[in-house]
Amino acid sequence: MTDTDFEGFYRAQTAPLVAFLCVQGAALPVAARAAQDAMAVAGSWTARFGAGVRVPDLRTWTYRIALDGLAGWAEPEDPIPNPLLADEPARDQPAAGLDRLAELSPRQRRVVAMAMASCSAGEIGYELMLPAYKVRRTLRYAGKLLGATTHDAVEARLRDLRAELVGALDPALDLDAGLAEAPRVLAQTSGLGSRPPVPPCGAPVPAVPPDAVNAPAPGGLREYAAALAARDDSYRRAERTRFPVAELAAVRLGALFSFHADRFRRDAERSGYRGSRFDFPAADARAYVGALARDIACASPMFDAIRSSGSRSGTGPARLAYHLESSLEHDDPHTNEVSYDGIDLALGLAEFRRGALNLALRALPPHHGQTSDLAETLRRSAFDTARVTEQLRSLSSDLSEAESTLPDGVYVDMTRDFAAHEGYNADLIHGIGAAQDTLSPFG
Incomplete structure (x- = not known):
């Protein structure tokens, strides 16, 4: 995508993006500010990677960035000037039809806003981390x-x-004024030679569970980030020069994809329980995996960079996601065929994370990489990833044995170890994110 293409994207997508945020309940000045900030990131992204950015992917990322940014903008008494707004705009948000949605909860409004953006129930479930049946129920209401x-x-x-x-x-x-303001500041990254692209919002980010906010796992990335936030500026400035930004961004994205792949496996398994009320129709499952596979495909340069740097990641996650998507074309979500492909995708992502973690350890400066808190945390995470890999291989082996012998009453729980894997991925996702936020003011 060129600068000219971005101008067309900005002109076509800005008003729908502001409308999308207004449906969330944001006042017009707040929605316009969040939309402008998201478009600024989109402009930076297209300036950096040019033809490598597809319009549908950029649109998805921009909506995610705007939603994340919306929480950080509250309308002050004297709103910050925003060139995207005309000189004397109506101070109230557009009222056309929104009054009828006033009784919806914030989560319900998000579902409606995404449906207005032409997302299917399965895609909305992926973006908002909701079971598809809850999405459909909200849309009916x-x-x-x-x-x-x-x-x-x-x-x-x-x-x-x-x-x-x-x-x-x-x-x-x-x-015109909004487009003129959109900055073209390139993101600063380090490592991995050619600096493979890290999508600015490469996958939906789960919220931190309320009971985990003040209780990071011992020895995990969230504990490291919390300790880092308590250090003085001089220490954090020095840590920023040692922090393997690109490698840990790859780890975080791999953990995000793993989180969503495991969510699919769990929901697919639950849908197959006899007498279960949990509904996960094949159409919704295909849409969910299709959205995940598109995000994984966008990150394929990162996967290739990790593999070319010496990791043994086997078949690439993008191809494994495609296999899972293909199996859903003719099999139900809870079938063994889909289970095998889901486990294979989870394995591929775990192997990718281990490769990225090993690269992050090698990227640490000499001496510092032997004794620092970050090095010890990364070594523990690499060990945990190896354990996850073995558990997934054992699960696949048990499923294969059950299929071959077919004894009466044999049942293999496809979601065993799920809670532990979910907690591990959440630690990587939020710990790396918190550390990057803490260090971002220093370069």
Whole structure:
């Protein structure tokens, strides 16, 4: 994508993005600020990687960045000037149809906003980390509020509402001024030679469980990040020069993909229980895995960089995600065929994480890499990853043996060890993110 292409992207997507944020409940000045910030990141991304950025992927990332940024913007008494807003815009958010959605909870409004952005129930489940049946239930409820009773009628009404909102925003937004402000600052990374692209928001990020906020796992990345935040500026400035930014960004993204792959495995398994009320239709499962596979495909240069640096990651995660997506074309989510492909994807991602962790350890300066808190934490994480790999291989072996012998009453729990793996991935995701946030002011 060139600068000219980005200009077209900005002009086509900014008003829908502001409308998307208004549906979340944001006032117009706040929505416009968050949208402008997200577009600035998108502009930086396209300037850095040019033709390597696809418009659908950039749109997805920009929406994710804007949603993350929305929490950081509250409307002050004297709002910060934003060139995206016209000189005297209406201070209230566009009201077209939004009053009917006022009784929805914040989570329900997110579901509706994503449906307005033409996401399917399975894609919304992936983005918001919700079971697909809860997404469908929310859309049915929103449909009643909007006077639509069938699925097709709900989709049509949401499309109309989106068009009304975008039209109402047209006189309030100055796209020329907003485009002129969007910065082209390149992200600073280090390591991995050619600096493979790290998507700015490469996968949906799970929230930290409330009971885990003040209780990081002993010896984990969140404990390291908490200790780092308590150190003085001089220590953190020195740590920033030693911190393997690109390698740990790769680890974090691999953990994010693992988190979502395991969520799919869990939901698929639950849908197969006899008499279960948990509904995960094949269409929703395909949409979920399709969204995950697209994100993994976007990160394939990173996977290739890790593999070319000496890791033994076997078949690439992008191809394994494609195999899982293909198996869902003719098998139900809970079948053994899908289970095998889901385990293979989880294995590939675990092996990738181990390779990235080993590279991060090698990237630490001499001496520092032998004795530092970060080095010890990374060694522990690499050991945990090796254990995860063995557990997944054992699970695959047990499933194969059960299939070959078929004894009465044999059942292999596809989600065993899931809680431990989820906690491990969450530690990597939030620990690395917190450490990067702490160190970001120092370069």
